[in-house]
Amino acid sequence: MPTDIFKKMMKHHMEDVLYLEREMRNLDIFTEKRMEVLKIVRHEHPKSIRKLAEHLDRDIKNVFEDLMLLKKARLIEFVKEGRCKRPVVRKKIIVIRLE
8 A cells, every 4th residue: 555545534533543664673572462462452342451361261461461562652651540540542543554
């Protein structure tokens, strides 16, 4: 897809799109389990990392590590609510340019 198409998409939906290019050369971040984390965070809105781990039936340490990688990649952020940090997907659409 040409770059101008991406730019048009970004212009019209800037608040909903995360455009990743050169910083995402290593696509190993998109494992099946991390994609599941993104999906659950996006659709189920877990109130904490612990609740997310319970929902995924995974160890909280492993879920936390996945969340930290996703945060570093700018795919998620955390919203502090009381003593908990709630994971939130930053954008509705993630576009990765592979060229």
